[in-house]
Amino acid sequence: MSNNWPEGVARRVLPEIDSTNAEAARIAPGLSGPCWILALRQTQGRGRRGRDWRDPAGNFAATYVSRPGGPPEQVAQRSFVAALALRDALVTVTARPEGFALKWPNDVLLNGGKLAGILLESVGQGAQVSHLAVGIGVNLLHAPAAEDGALRPVSLLSETGMSVTPEEFLDVLAPAFAHWEGQLVTYGFAPVRQAWMNGAARLGERIIARTVLDSHEGTFEGIDATGALMLRTAQGRRTIPAADVFF
Structure with missing residues (x-):
């Protein structure tokens, strides 16, 4: 674990799991604080609207589960927190700020191709969210086949020549997520919104x-x-x- 690991955040690394978001829902009631769940292999990963998320060994599949306060619309702004944290982590591991862009609502692009996706799932009743799972998938080594009408998938390895393990990437992502989570909690959505737009893909197009x-x-x-x-x-x-x- 990195020396920069955020204080008070637990970490679980599993050799194989069906879905890190599903595991988050299972363990959330017993958690005393936020937790990162990393799967070295995910067998039933999913994306938005029930789409399959292909996750070969060597790619990144993790979920941050927490008990955020506030109404559901504010809780949902963690998707932008996750996008900014992903961008910062990717820039850190590659030392290449060029090429990375944020695609609304939940993707990170590299050289115009889809590199990473984010899936938020909540558990709660009425107007309150008791737990939030922020699922993150990154094509570190492998990119799936392209689908009709969708952006071409890319991997970090294919676009930069860099090989990063899931554990190494989590060590960089977790502090970046803690930073942007702190910005949201302390200052509200305004700084997160501005930072996201500064990196937005196709703004003005x-x-x-x-x-x-x-x-x-x-x-x-x-x-x-x-x-x-x-x-x-x-x-x-x-x-x-x-x-x-x-x-």
């Missing part, structure tokens, strides 16, 4: 945002004070809280 029911094309103007996508369309500005974005 035309994109397509597809919800379950509709598809909207327009200029990506950033994210609002809640984290929703702001899109300037021919019909005026639209604020979209949840969608898939295509370039």
